[in-house]
Amino acid sequence: MRFEQLRxxxxxxxxxxxxxxxxxxxLSQPAVSDQIRRLEEELGLVLMTRGSSGVRPTYxxxxxxxxxxxxxxxxxxxxAEASAISGLTSGHIASAPFQRRAIGCSPTSWLSSGTRIPTCSSG
Known part of the structure; x- marks a missing residue:
């Protein structure tokens, strides 16, 4: 079963x-029809009644x-979540004051730098 078949x-x-x-x-009508038929075969169910006036879902x-x-x-x-993660469009930043000073960077500095991965110095 594939997502496209469900769509x-x-x-x-x-x-x-x-x-x-x-x-x-x-898409082409045969492509859609074929994928629905394959889904029906996989599930062992008839999902659509096909007729001259169109299709109707079965029970x-x-x-x-x-x-x-x-x-x-x-x-x-x-x-959407994968896209957000890969593009870092959202997320959580955990930081404590002593950690920022210890590694030489702060969330504010890396967010304003426009980089995806912060560069921090250890000294």
Whole structure:
């Protein structure tokens, strides 16, 4: 099971059409259809009823959709946190006055320097 398959399923349910789901995802309809089919095979469930008027979620899909959405929210949170960590856009700084003086740097000096990693002297 892959995150993209779950995203495709959500898009198909929201759009009510594999063609419109594919367009909203900027993908081809066969690619979306194939990935949803693979997800169905992996889960051993039929998730969509397909017809000339579009697609509709099955009862099984309706039962798992809250979990699917929860997984996708968690994926988004993980990616945001990883981005914040790698870009150091947020975090915690622990410092005590004697430590700053002992190693020759302070949080204020490294935050104002614009560097990602502070340079400190030991003397």
């Amino acid at each position: 495709y399923l959500v898009a198909a349910v929201q759009e009510g059409s594999l063609r419109r789901a594919a367009a909203s995802l900027d 099984a899909a309706e039962l798992i959709m809250p979990h699917v959405r929860s997984v996708l929210r968690a994926e988004s949170a993980i990616r």
